Amino acid sequence: MITELDRRNFLFGGVAALGATWTAAHWPSIVAAAEHAHHVALFPEDQKWEFFTREEAKEVEALASCILPSDGTPGAREAGVVYFIDRALVTFSVDDQKTYRQGLPELQKRVAELFPGVAIFSAATPEQQIAVLESLDELGDKTAAQRPQRLRYRTSAAQPLFETLRVHTIAGFLIDPEVERKGNRGGVGWTVIGRELGHSFQPPFSAIDKGYPGWQPANAIHVAAAQDSEKK
């Protein structure tokens, strides 16, 4: 756990000192979070859920895992998204409780309709699970015609389960791993999208700005460009 004093020292320690300080300060929590994620992936009997029943949690984990699968890189499962959603439903997303509590039995009905003999979503094969979600995704193939929307995190209640789950899963995968929301365990979500962990960076930020000589007045550039084109 990083103390407030560590944090202040870190923040005011100056840019040069940041790399090492940052890693030293954060590595233990990152490792701890990763170990915890590994542990909870086993779904221990004694896991205390804040909102879900154990059975609901298993269903939600399977659902979230379809939104962001574990396919060679970590997905929703490794990021602990189900724990994020469980906490969300007793904190900032209380309004969405009904969506899950009523939506999950409806989902199971859909599973049974499509695949007689399969009782619950988490017991279905991966192919069956995708087929069930496709049947729930009302936008489905129509996404090409959808208007792009510049969104920030803001949900509204009364969306169908699929949409709420999709937003919750993305949020639980990409939330700052240092905040107390139980999502993005070990920062795996950020690692998957190529975001380095941490909250302080020094230039160069990429290969593009690495060799950049700095801004120069346009006329200097234009003269050089004119000379170039003469040569050609």
Added chain:
Amino acid sequence: MKTEQPKYKNSDVVDFVIVGSGAAGGILAKELSSNGFSVVVLEQGPYLTEKDFVHDEIKVLQEDLLTNHPKLQPTTVRKTPQDKAKQQRALVYGRAVGGTSNHFTANFWRFHEIDFKERSKTGPISGTTFSDWPISYADLEPYYSKVEWEVGVSGLAGASPFDPPRSKPYPMPPLPTKANGIIFERAARKLGWNPFPAPMAILSQPRAGRSACVNCGFCLAFGCEVGAKSSSLASMIPLAERSGKCEIRPNSYVHKIEIDDRGRATGALYFDEKRNVHLQKAKAVILSANGAETPRLLLLSASNKFPSGLANSSGYVGKNLMFNSSAVSVGVFDEPSNDYKGFAVSRILHDFYELDAQKVGFYGGGGLDARFDLTPIGFGLGALPPGSPRWGKDFKAALAHNFTRTFEIFGHGTSLPVEDNSFSVDPDLKDAWGLPALRLTYKDHPDDLKLAHWLADRSTELLDAAGAKQKWTFPIDEQQFGVHLLGTCRMGNDPKTSVVNPDHQTHDVKNLFLCDGSSLVTSGRGQPTMTIMALAFRAADRIMALAKRGELA
């Protein structure tokens, strides 16, 4: 860091009560208190400090850590005065000590000379109240320099051939150049345009006890945890507190300005955190509550003496609202640019600041910047190209590929003042304190929408020249939501067509001043905070001169 402040009693008649502690209120508080005047600042929101400025997208964006809360302060929206307004989120503003300056992008362009006298040059435009300012760029120039040096702006003087004259260079070099700035610069130069280092209200070097930017990447919508962003909270409030003459009183929601029989303001009535009502007495009152809450407060302060709202003899309180027009185009590139690191913007261009209406067929002008201002969840929810998968393996792959390879070209432009576009009070809806809610009426002038499309076309050209592999523009719709809240108590010499005079003094009440986005006469090209701050420094000088001449009594 909070320092000890004086505690004034409600019954103390302080020299000034200032409503709001944002871009304008913070500067006025610092200027007045450090010149020996006693000041109480009443701020609606809480007093947060750097340790509260977390990178939790849920807390900041869903739970409104820094901003007005749509459940406590619901709003209504309609397009024209003939429509019935529907409950809908109309605006976002900063609701904490420091106001909107806590979470802004910190693009800090000065207005240009043309912004102050464009009506004379252009002629009348039908359907608008387009007017010149009663002051010129030259009047405001010393105060722009003051903002740059005292509040803290990084930039490079003389880098733009379109820059207005300036009396001083910037106090600090520009922030580091981001990859998106380099790509933007190269493409713009191919097209013959003039990109230059963006002036930003973010410290590129440690200054005045504040840290330089650490490039955390949580800038727009977030508060700065190292005080590098030049908010009022980081730059001005500490100085006001150190004067020993200024009390910042958070969680104080002003709902009425008290007026005596002579028609002079005597103080501000406000709810404290427990919703008890107090009257803070003062010799003069300054409203810097933003372009929505300042006019609302004047309308809520209607009385027998001022039946249509306080200081509203012109009928212009709340009207002529301008949001600025804008367009956002997005490009995805082959090579990672990692623009999630750092502040949002490092290159802009002003080649289109003043378009030739004869040529383009509409009035307007604007600027372009290259930016990446989306934090990870925001990116995951709304930044993949249209038609991308929304879940599953391919969705994850698209997120993984695009996050480090995406940035936006943001076009910022003028809005024309239209009298019907306004903030007023809703006749039915109440907020959590039982006060009439804000009602937005807004319909973009057709020229503003034409400008937004025109800017999007230039952004698309730029993305092509830059070699973007995929590109798209977010739909340009009529605006029904705003964050730039401008023009709603405009400045002017004529009391029939303006609310405040060039000293920010209301035409109707001698000891009542208004200074914030509401004072603007025109919208500029989309970056209003620099001008709001410059106006506040100037207003402080004007108000102190009046006070010293005994003209506020």
